[in-house]
Amino acid sequence: MRPALLLFALTLHAAPEGELHYRQRCAGCHGANALGGERGPAIVSRLAIRNDADLATLLRNGFPAAGMPGTNLSTQEMRDLIAHLRTLRPARDLPETFLDATVMNKGSADMQLLGEDGRLHLLRRRANTWREIHSDQDWPSYNGAYTGNRHTTLTQITTANAHQLQLAWLYTLPTAQRLQVTPVVVGGVMYVTNVNEVHALDAGTGRRIWQYKRARTKGLAGDAASGINRGVAIEGDRLFMVTDHAHLIALNRMTGALLWDSEMADYRQNYGATAAPLVVGDLVISGISGGDEGARGFLDAYRISNGERAWRFWTVPAPGEPLSETWKGKAITHGCATTWLTGTYDPQLDLLYWPTGNPCPDYNGDERLGDNLYSDSVIALNPKTGKLAWYFQYTPHDLHDWDAQQTPMLIDADWEGKPRQLLAHANRNGFFYVLDRTNGKFLRATPFVDKLTWAKQIDANGRPIVNAEATPTPAGVKACPAVEGATNWFSTAFSAKLGLFYVQALEKCTIYKKQPGEWEAGKSYYDGSTERVEGEPGKKVLRALDIKTGRQRWQIEQIGPANSWGGLLSTESGVLFHCDDSGAFIARNAESGTQLWKTETNQTWKASPMTYMLDGKQYVSVAAGGSILSFAVPDK
Numbered sequence: 001m002r003p004a005l006l007l008f009a010l011t012l013h014a015a016p017e018g019e020l021h022y023r024q025r026c027a028g029c030h031g032a033n034a035l036g037g038e039r040g041p042a043i044v045s046r047l048a049i050r051n052d053a054d055l056a057t058l059l060r061n062g063f064p065a066a067g068m069p070g071t072n073l074s075t076q077e078m079r080d081l082i083a084h085l086r087t088l089r090p091a092r093d094l095p096e097t098f099l100d101a102t103v104m105n106k107g108s109a110d111m112q113l114l115g116e117d118g119r120l121h122l123l124r125r126r127a128n129t130w131r132e133i134h135s136d137q138d139w140p141s142y143n144g145a146y147t148g149n150r151h152t153t154l155t156q157i158t159t160a161n162a163h164q165l166q167l168a169w170l171y172t173l174p175t176a177q178r179l180q181v182t183p184v185v186v187g188g189v190m191y192v193t194n195v196n197e198v199h200a201l202d203a204g205t206g207r208r209i210w211q212y213k214r215a216r217t218k219g220l221a222g223d224a225a226s227g228i229n230r231g232v233a234i235e236g237d238r239l240f241m242v243t244d245h246a247h248l249i250a251l252n253r254m255t256g257a258l259l260w261d262s263e264m265a266d267y268r269q270n271y272g273a274t275a276a277p278l279v280v281g282d283l284v285i286s287g288i289s290g291g292d293e294g295a296r297g298f299l300d301a302y303r304i305s306n307g308e309r310a311w312r313f314w315t316v317p318a319p320g321e322p323l324s325e326t327w328k329g330k331a332i333t334h335g336c337a338t339t340w341l342t343g344t345y346d347p348q349l350d351l352l353y354w355p356t357g358n359p360c361p362d363y364n365g366d367e368r369l370g371d372n373l374y375s376d377s378v379i380a381l382n383p384k385t386g387k388l389a390w391y392f393q394y395t396p397h398d399l400h401d402w403d404a405q406q407t408p409m410l411i412d413a414d415w416e417g418k419p420r421q422l423l424a425h426a427n428r429n430g431f432f433y434v435l436d437r438t439n440g441k442f443l444r445a446t447p448f449v450d451k452l453t454w455a456k457q458i459d460a461n462g463r464p465i466v467n468a469e470a471t472p473t474p475a476g477v478k479a480c481p482a483v484e485g486a487t488n489w490f491s492t493a494f495s496a497k498l499g500l501f502y503v504q505a506l507e508k509c510t511i512y513k514k515q516p517g518e519w520e521a522g523k524s525y526y527d528g529s530t531e532r533v534e535g536e537p538g539k540k541v542l543r544a545l546d547i548k549t550g551r552q553r554w555q556i557e558q559i560g561p562a563n564s565w566g567g568l569l570s571t572e573s574g575v576l577f578h579c580d581d582s583g584a585f586i587a588r589n590a591e592s593g594t595q596l597w598k599t600e601t602n603q604t605w606k607a608s609p610m611t612y613m614l615d616g617k618q619y620v621s622v623a624a625g626g627s628i629l630s631f632a633v634p635d636k
Contacts, residue, residue: 017077017080018079018080018081018082018083018084018085019084021073021077021080021081021084022081022084022085025071025081026081029068030042030043033088034047034085034088039067040068044088044089044103046104046210047085047086047088050257051257052082054257055082055085056078056082059071059073059078059081059082060072060073060078093111094111094113094130095123095129095130097132098113098115098121098123098130100115100116101113101114101115101116101121102114102115104120104209104210105202105207105208105209107205107207108125109124109125110122110123110124110125110202110204110205110207111123111124111125111130112202112207112209114254114255118237118254119254120187120189120200120209120254122134122188122189122202122204124204124615133188133204133614133615134187134188134614134615135185135186135187135188135203135612135613135614136613136614136615136616137152137153137154137612137613138185138186138187138188138612139183139184139185139610139611139612140184140185140186140234141184141233141234141276141278141279142182142184142230142231142233142275142276142278142342143182143342143344143407143491144610144611146344146345146346146347146410147344147409147410147411148343148344148407148408148409148410149409149410149411149493149494149496149570150407150491150492150493150494150567150568150569150570150608150610151493151494151495151496151569151570151571151572152569152570152571152572152611153572154571154572154573154611154612154613154618155571155572155573156573156613156617156618156633157571157573157575157587157611157618157620157632157633158573158574158575159573159574159575159589159596161633162575162587162596162597162633163596163597164597164633164634165587165597165599165620165631165632165633166631166632166633166634167599167629167630167631168204168619168630168631168632169204169205169206169630170206170627170628170629170630171192171199171201171206171207171208171627171628172626172627172628173192173194173197173199173626173627173628175194175197175626176194176625176626176627177227177625177626178603178604178606178625178626179192179194179606179607179623179624179625179626179627179628180228180229180230180274180565180606180607180623181193181194181229181230181231181607181623182230182231182276182491182607182608182609182610182623183231183610183621183623183628184231184232184233184234184276184610185203185610185612185614186234186253188202188203188204188614188615189201189202189203189209189253190202190203190206190612190621190628191231191232191234191239191253192231192623192628193229193230193231193232193241194227194229195216195227195228195229195244196213196214196215196216196217196229196243196244197211197212197213197214198211198212198213198232198239198241198251198256199211200253200256201628203612203614203619203630204614204615204617204619206628206630210255210256211256212251212256212258214243216244217243217244217245217267219267219268219522220244220245220267220272221270221272221290221293221521221522221523221524222270222272222289222290222291222292222293222524223272223274223289223291223292223340224244224245224246224267224271224272224273224274224289224290225244225272227244228244228274228289229241229242229244229274230274230275230276230341230342231275231276231342232276232277233276233277233278233279233284234253234279235279235284235304237252237253237254238250238251238252238253238259238304239251239252239253240277240279240284240286240304241276241277242264242273242274242275242277242286243273244267244272244273244274245267245271245272245273246263246264246265246266246267246271246272246273246288246289247261247262247263247264247273248261248262248264248273248277248284248286248300248302248307249261249262250284250304250307259307260306260307261307262302262307262308262309264286264288264300265288265295265298268521268522269295269521270290270293270294270295270521270522270523270525271288271289271290271295272288272289272290272295273286273287273288273289273340274289274340275287275289275339275340275341275342276342277342278342278343278344278345278352279304280301280345280352280383281383281384282303282304282305283301283302283303283304283310283383283384284301284302284304285299285300285301285302285343285352285354285383286299286300286302287299287300287338287339287340287341287342287343287354288300288338288339288340289338289340290336290338291336291337291338291340291357291358291360291403291405292336292358292360292362292401292524292525292526293336293360293523293524293525294334294335294336294360294361294519294525295334295336295338296314296315296316296333296334296335296336296337297314297315297316297335297336297337297338297339297356297357297375298312298313298314298315298339299312299313299315299339299354299379299381299386300312301383301386310386311385311386312386313379313381313386313388315337315338315339315356315374315375315377315379316332316335316336316337316359316374316375317332317373318332319332319333323373323374325370326370326371326372326373327368327369327370327372328368328369328370329366329367329368329369330367331359331360331361331367331368331519332368333519334360334519334525335359335360335368335372335375336357336358336359336360336375336525337356337357337358337359337372337374337375337376337377338356338357339354339355339356339357340357340403340405340489341355341405341406341407341489342407343355343408344407344408344409344410345383346410346421346437349421349437349438350382350383350384351380351381351382351383351389351437352380352381352382352383353378353379353380353408353410353423353437354378354379354381354408355377355378355403355404355405355406355407355408355425356374356375356376356377356378356379356403356404356405357375357376357403357404357405358375358376358398358401358402358403359372359375359376359397359398360519360525361517361519361525361526361527361528362399362400362401362525362526362527362528363399363400363401363472363512363513363514363526363527363528363529363530364399364472364514364515364516364517364527364528365397365399366514366516368397369397370397371393371396371397372396372397372398373391373393374391374393375393375395375398376393376394376395376396376398376402376403376404376429377391377392377393377394377404378391378392378394378404378408378423378425378435378440379391380437380440389440390439390440391440392433392435392440392442392462394425394427394429394431394433395427395429395464396463396464398429399471399472399512399514400429400454400470400472400479400481400483400510400512401483401526401530402427402428402429402481402485403428403485404425404427404428405428405488405489406425406426406427406428406487406488406489406492407425407491407492408423408425409423409424409425409492409494409501410422410423410437411423411424411494411496411547412496413496413499413547413548414548415434415443415548420436421436421437421438422434422435422436422437422443422547423435423436423437424494424501424547426448426486426487426492426501426503426505426545427485427486427487428481428485428486428487428488429454429455429464429481429485429486430447430448430449430451430452430454430455430480430481430485430486431445431446431447431448431452431455431458431464432445432446432447432448432501432503432545432550433445433458433462434547434550435462442460442461442462444550445458445462445550446549446550446551448486448487448503448505448543448545448550448552449480449481449486449505449506449507449541450507451480451481451507451508451509452480452481452486453467453469453470453478453479453480453509454466454467454470454479454480454481455467455470470512472512472513472514472528473513473514474513474514474515475513476511476512476513476531477511477512477513478509478510478511478512478533479509479510479512480508480509480510481506481508481509481510482506482508482509482510482538483510483512483530484506484508484510484538485506486505486506487503487504487505487506488506488565489565490504490565490566490567490568490579490605490607490608491567491568491569491608491609492504492567492568493567493568493569493570493576494547494570495570495572495574495576495590497572497574498574498590498591499546499547499548500544500545500546500547500553500590500591501544501545501546501547502542502543502544502545502568502570502576502578502590503542503543503545503568504540504541504542504566504567504568504578504579505540505541505542505543506538506539506540506541506562507538507539507540507541508536508537508538508539508562509533509536510530510531510532510533511530511531511532511533512528512530513528513529513530513531514527514528515527515528515529537561537562538562538563539557539558539562540557540558540560540562540564540581541555541556541557541558542555542556542558542568542578542580542588542593543555544590544593554592554593555593556588556593558580558581558582559581559582560580560581560582560583561581561604562581563581563604564579564580564581564583564604564605564606565604565605565606565607566578566579566580566581566605566606566607566608566622567579567607567608567609568608568609569608569609569610569611569620570590571590571611574589574590574591575587575588575589575590575596576588576589576590576593577609577611577620577622578609579605579607579608579609579622580598580605581605582600583600583601583602583603583604583605584598584599584600584601585598585599585601585609585622585624585629585631586598599631601624601625601629603624603625605624606623607622607623607624608622609621609622610622617632617633617635618632618633619631619632620632
């Protein structure tokens with residue numbers, strides 16, 4: 001601990017001077033007992049989640065966004081004020097079991113407590129008594145499970161009652177616009193993120209328990225600059241998330257207190273971070289963004305205990321290293337192939353699967369002749385060491401910005417009459433791939449969009465037979481799929497019961513142009529541009545594919561501007577939830593595609609749904625605009 005902060009780490013006795021400072025500077029807004037006043041909210045229940053140093057920083061700087069000014073106090077005055085704040089206690093209306101707990105938040109019928117045991121407790125009022133509720137089934141990670149299948153075994157919401165779904169609660173993140181987060185629920189507490197902030201919510205009511213926030217970083221490039229964060233990873237009492245400037249941080253998930261902060265890369269070299277990390281064993285694994293800005297891609301693993309880096313796997317070789325021969329030209333030093341989407345993991349094989357991004361510059365391959373490994377690939381790594389087990393490249397020498405950043409889904413199924421461990425991947429290049437995930441062997445690739453002109457087919461070795469006419473030129477060439485891809489990072493889903501793989505497809509083409517250029521810090525590294533094809537608007541189509549053949553079982557054409565990025569969720573009870581291009585949130589019969597229920601959100605989707613069960617009730621939640629919406633079938 002730094003000496004300047006030492007005085008705030010001590011347990012202090014209240015001083016009369018501290019009470020005087022509070023009355024003069026704070027009570028006018030927050031009330032004499034800190035339970036709220038005319039101009040400010042109650043703060044007494046929020047004190048426990050901040051240490052003394054955090055409180056001192058808040059008091060000095062204020063909270064301008066909420067109208068709270070800073071205070072100009074001497075060191076001794078600050079010590080006295082904080083000592084007084086530590087004597088304040090919330091009003092007691094607790095069951096005897098929780099008399100020593102701190103009230104984090106409270107409504108007329110719900111209460112969220114931090115116990116002396118350091119655990120969060122969720123209470124509900126029934127007939128003038130309080131009872132503690134518990135989680136029946138969590139959604140503990142970005143995809144819900146290591147497989148990435150976005151499928152739940154919960155069956156309370158069915159094809160028979162889905163039409164009864166109603167909004168159970170809504171929580172709005174104050175500064176958010178178009179959230180991309182998938183909520184994570186552990187122990188009945190939901191964790192949602194915006195750029196550089198995380199909110200802990202009671203998953204049954206949406207009431208906020210705590211919030212962690214830091215300022216956005218200036219001078220970023222690419223996606224990180226636009227303010228994207230897709231969620232958290234959790235292990236035990238620790239919560240992990242990335243910051244916009246390529247740091248990985250750990251928080252106490254009960255209080256939001258910062259535990260450690262590890263820099264993954266220098267953001268001034270066009271690095272950023274946006275994806276939810278993944279915990280495997282005693283390591284937390286995180287990718288990096290900057291995939292259109294010339295950031296050299298890598299995947300990192302850090303020790304959960306202290307944030308020390310355990311290993312790094314580079315997705316672009318350095319000049320002179322093995323596979324550098326797949327990069328002929330000077331672009332190799334800023335080759336991209338970043339790792340900006342969460343991967344999957346097979347505990348039985350002990351293999352980590354991570355998708356990689358496009359090579360840079362995006363549209364001009366003159367200075368990166370060759371396949372450009374490991375861009376546009378899935379890599380299988382030993383999670384303990386980061387050593388490569390195998391890789392498969394979907395789009396060698398990509399010239400259309402078709403990252404392989406779609407979830408590498410792990411499926412166990414019969415294949416040609418024998419049980420097989422599969423990896424299924426609906427790729428941005430328009431083909432649906434099935435691999436053997438034990439060794440990366442190519443099994444099959446079939447188109448899942450009609451507008452596909454860049455390649456004639458995928459050969460027996462999994463390599464595309466490319467149409468040269470689709471190569472970008474200075475004048476511009478029309479090629480399909482569009483630059484957004486036949487699909488993108490938003491979630492796919494799979495029902496083993498039905499053998500169906502669900503994907504949100506985009507039928508669209510783009511004009512691709514190339515031009516000369518050089519990498520620069522703080523700028524994108526496209527060396528070209530794209531344009532819409534006049535008179536050919538895109539169309540989003542929800543498709544159900546047979547996992548064994550790749551053939552389409554059914555499809556739903558959506559009405560909308562074809563610029564939505566919403567994902568899918570399937571249930572064991574045969575319900576498929578999807579974010580429709582029109583802005584609606586829809587439940588369908590997973591076997592037939594028949595619509596069961598719809599609610600209008602009037603948002604452009606940028607997120608994917610999830611589900612969990614708390615206190616005997618199943619909820620389905622999704623981020624829409626700047627809010628989290630949670631739906632359930634009402635009690636009879």
